[in-house]
Amino acid sequence: MTDLEAVTRWVEGYVRAWHTNDPDDIGELFAEDAAYYPAPYREPWRGRDTIVRQWLGRVDASGEAAFTWFPITVGPDLSILQGTTTYPSVVYSNLWLIRLDTVGQCREFTEWWMRQTGDSG
Template sequence: MTDLDAVTGWVEGYIRAWTSNDPAEVGALFAEDAAYYTEPHREPWRGRDAIVAGWLARQDDREWSFTWFPVTVGPDLSVVQGVTVYPRKTFSNLWLIRLDTVGQCREFTEWWMEH
């Protein structure tokens, strides 16, 4: 069952991977057969290897900060709202996170809108 501690741990791991762009840290976030939707209606990156490759192809090496809070945490779906601030742009983020029983993400969808 997913709880707030599991979601918090996963988001903290995501932030570490976002900061480092380390393939092992990115891969550790996701189940072997996970799906990562970079936009809600686009085909996802499917499988851990594809997720790591997609992440590294678009890695974010700019200066940024990210704040977040849970909107809802449930046994199958958790929703996180965040704000990403870059030097010249700010984005609102909404993440749909489906964790498995070991705390890896099996499905992730991100929405983002520029302020």
Template sequence: MVQPKAWIEGYVRAWNSNDPDDIAALFTEDAVYYTEPYATPWQGRDDIVAQWLGRRDKPGEATFEWHPLCVTDELSVVQGVTTYPDKTYSNLWLIGFAPDGRCREFTEWWMRHDTK
């Protein structure tokens, strides 16, 4: 059974390194990455790497806490909180896995916390 922990650790490592090889290692060649539901996805590993690097965060700028809601061989649903120095987001990630543990489809929902 695919376990999301190793993949998410790799995602956080890539998030902090912005290393193209770290990013590419997470995804299948034909993966799709939805930055929000119903948006046009980034298509293919090369596009995912390029788009990611075009939106990169500074290393160590954010923290990510998470826990799995549902884990199967093919899909993990993860709930998380991303905290930046000036803002916080709630996240819901759908991670569709290939048999080798790489992601074939990623969809994220995010919502900024109210700052009242």
């Protein structure tokens, strides 16, 4: 499997978990000792159980958001993607840093999200 295939599979799993909010779907994404940074420079959620619990504490309604993305760089240690999250009343630009292990689970994830205002300046 190429690095891009692994990242694509992981992102598809993330989007599935985002829509199902199923603890098993969420847990499958992350290594047991993973770190999830819900925003840069914040303390991460550490460990799969904590990640699942924190995720479920701030769920979106199923199907509420649409997500599109493309890779900026994909490598064996770090992959970066740019995405767009579209809700009915707001759109966010996303930047994700993903570090996968050898079995395709994420060992470290950092997300940036910025609300699009429509302004050019």
